[in-house]
Amino acid sequence: MIPYGRQDITPADIDAVVAVLESDFLTQGPQVPLFEQTVADYTGAAHAVATNSATSALHLACRALGVGPGDIVWTTPITFVASANCARYCGAAVDFVDIDPETFNLSATELEAKLKRAEITGGMPKVVVAVHLCGQPCDLRAIHALSKRYGFAVIEDASHAIGARYEGRPVGDGRYSDITVFSFHPVKIVTSAEGGMAVTQNEQLAEAMRLLRSHGVTRDEARMSRPGEGGWYYEQIDLGYNYRMTELQAALGISQMQRLNDYLEQRHAVAHRYDKGLSTLALCTPARAENSYSALHLYVIRIPDGAVRRRTVFDGLRAADIGVNVHYIPVHLQPYYRDLGFREGDFPHAENYYAQAISLPMFPTLTHTDQNRVIDTLHTLLA
Numbered sequence: 001m002i003p004y005g006r007q008d009i010t011p012a013d014i015d016a017v018v019a020v021l022e023s024d025f026l027t028q029g030p031q032v033p034l035f036e037q038t039v040a041d042y043t044g045a046a047h048a049v050a051t052n053s054a055t056s057a058l059h060l061a062c063r064a065l066g067v068g069p070g071d072i073v074w075t076t077p078i079t080f081v082a083s084a085n086c087a088r089y090c091g092a093a094v095d096f097v098d099i100d101p102e103t104f105n106l107s108a109t110e111l112e113a114k115l116k117r118a119e120i121t122g123g124m125p126k127v128v129v130a131v132h133l134c135g136q137p138c139d140l141r142a143i144h145a146l147s148k149r150y151g152f153a154v155i156e157d158a159s160h161a162i163g164a165r166y167e168g169r170p171v172g173d174g175r176y177s178d179i180t181v182f183s184f185h186p187v188k189i190v191t192s193a194e195g196g197m198a199v200t201q202n203e204q205l206a207e208a209m210r211l212l213r214s215h216g217v218t219r220d221e222a223r224m225s226r227p228g229e230g231g232w233y234y235e236q237i238d239l240g241y242n243y244r245m246t247e248l249q250a251a252l253g254i255s256q257m258q259r260l261n262d263y264l265e266q267r268h269a270v271a272h273r274y275d276k277g278l279s280t281l282a283l284c285t286p287a288r289a290e291n292s293y294s295a296l297h298l299y300v301i302r303i304p305d306g307a308v309r310r311r312t313v314f315d316g317l318r319a320a321d322i323g324v325n326v327h328y329i330p331v332h333l334q335p336y337y338r339d340l341g342f343r344e345g346d347f348p349h350a351e352n353y354y355a356q357a358i359s360l361p362m363f364p365t366l367t368h369t370d371q372n373r374v375i376d377t378l379h380t381l382l383a
């Protein structure tokens with residue numbers, strides 16, 4: 001089976017992890033701060049907080065921004081459930097903004113219309129989670145302008161998008177948002193096995209996330225309620241979690257980051273071959289925006305005739321041992337969110353996209369032979 005995504009592990013990665021195993025620290029040593037510095041340097045962020053997953057980082061980001069009961073967080077329906085769940089962990093409500101039918105990212109036009117309605121009827125968001133679907137940056141300039149006008153915070157869920165650029169600058173530089181979150185799950189651009197990171201230009205937000213990452217415990221006297229009682233003394237000043245990344249994960253992440261730019265070039269080469277190989281078929285290949293450089297986490301084609309035909313093509317590819325997938329089932333149609341009141345028809349562009357989408361194999365080490373097999377199979381299925 002050719003998978004839709006696959007990690008690339010080199011001897012250098014293995015050596016880096018083994019070196020940690022032979023060192024004094026398996027957790028809370030020097031590798032995690034080094035990984036944080038590596039990502040901060042790459043993105044231009046002032047602060048980086050590594051976590052055991054992007055899901056944890058999204059939760060910390062919401063907590064740091066003060067999301068709680070009575071608040072509402074908006075996101076796109078076309079994302080992994082974690083982009084919405086982070087608000088629910090904080091006791092907040094979730095609502096969705098329909099997607100742009102061209103880019104499949106949260107639509108800034110829909111966002112503005114929904115904000116105008118909310119201004120009158122209530123339900124303004126405290127935070128908007130903007131997801132860079134498939135690695136293609138959202139319309140961040142417009143979303144940021146709306147955040148200033150209407151007074152909400154922006155979290156970028158850049159789980160697909162480390163290495164992507166927007167208006168020539170790296171995603172994560174914080175120019176248009178408060179916090180940006182990356183995922184290092186093996187299927188993403190670079191991996192630490194499991195792992196995530198939140199980056200920000202705001203020191204207070206970074207401090208809040210660091211505190212909550214490790215139980216809400218501090219050893220900083222300035223933050224304690226009374227003078228320390230000795231070298232052992234710490235205080236728990238908030239209700240935090242154990243969301244720490246291990247030294248093994250960080251060492252793998254640092255080693256992988258050295259190849260990030262190569263990976264992106266390889267992903268673009270794969271996309272280019274698909275664009276050409278599929279250009280004569282009755283399907284839509286993904287558009288790439290002019291003002292951005294996609295990290296190309298996913299290559300999603302659309303089969304325009306609707307769900308029935310998509311299913312046939314999907315099953316045909318799977319039967320040919322090609323591990324295609326669908327990203328994503330609209331979050332508002334998940335039973336958990338239906339129970340909160342969402343229905344079919346609430347976000348028609350998202351539902352229409354879902355009915356047509358198939359994610360083709362997309363990873364840096366995809367061979368020409370395997371990719372040709374994907375292209376040839378599509379030609380046969382759509383003939």
Ligand SMILES: *Cc1c(COP(=O)(O)O)cnc(C)c1O
Pocket residue numbers: 052053054055056079080082083131157159160182183184185194195196
């Ligand atoms: C993968 C992913 C996440 C969650 O990442 P983990 O590191 O697995 O927790 C969140 N949002 C999006 C859009 C993702 O693709």
